[in-house]
Amino acid sequence: MIGVGARELIVAEYRITGLSPDVIGELIAEVGPLWHEQHQERLTARPRQRAVGAGAKHTFVFVDRLLATLVSLRHGTTHDVLARWFGVDRSTITRAIGEVRPLLAQRGCTIAPGVRLCTLAEVIEQLGAVGQTGIIDGTEIRVRRPVAGRKDQDKYVSGKTRQNAVKSMVLTDIEGRVLFCSPVRPGCADITQAQQLGLAQLLADGPFMENLADAGYQGMGAETGRRVVTPPHRKF
Secondary structure, eight states: OOOHHHHHHHHHOHHHHSSOHHHHHHHHHHHHHHHHHHHHHHHHHSOOSSOTTOSOOOSSOHHHHHHHHHHHHHHOOOHHHHHHHHTSOHHHHHHHHHHHHHHHHHHOEEEETTEEEOSHHHHHHHHHHHTOOEEEEEEEEEOOOOOTTOTTGGGGEETTTTEEEEEEEEEEETTOOEEEEOOOEESOOHHHHHHHTTHHHHHHHSOOOOEEOOGGGTTHHHHTTSOEEOOOOOOO
């Protein structure tokens, strides 16, 4: 199991998680009770032969689960590496990240005292209300090749990078602060994922705001009333 010194290093070193110790402390205080409540609900929801609390205890505590999730989100570290680092099995890391990451997404991001954004609609509304410019882009993360014979195996093949990948759409303000990061989906075109998330409809129906995007989003300007600005199409 990870030592106290290593845990303190992760918390103290800003480059590892991208968060200050104060912010990590706030996450532990806010997300920790939610995780424990969710864990107790899972224990009581299934038929049991023992009372709740009996049996083996967790050796991979919540703080380590949170730190492993933050390192994975920050650097895209594989679960195998995190498992060796934290001294647990890879499946434990995968399960921990799958439990903690949705709780972090529900928490949203704080951009000002008393202002916390959790959904894409709230981000669009906030940027439009203050008249700020947004920046939209998609990012791909390479993943293992799905098992042979899987029905949707071809969906993970990215035509851009020629590899198996999942994609996430990120929206930031003009200062580069991340305001929204979508759930990952099998590799697809940037504009396709934006349409699946309902971005075009939210921009068209919301307040006028300018959003900067790359050539992958060409065509969204016409759909959103010129609220998305992309480089001009060049004919070769």
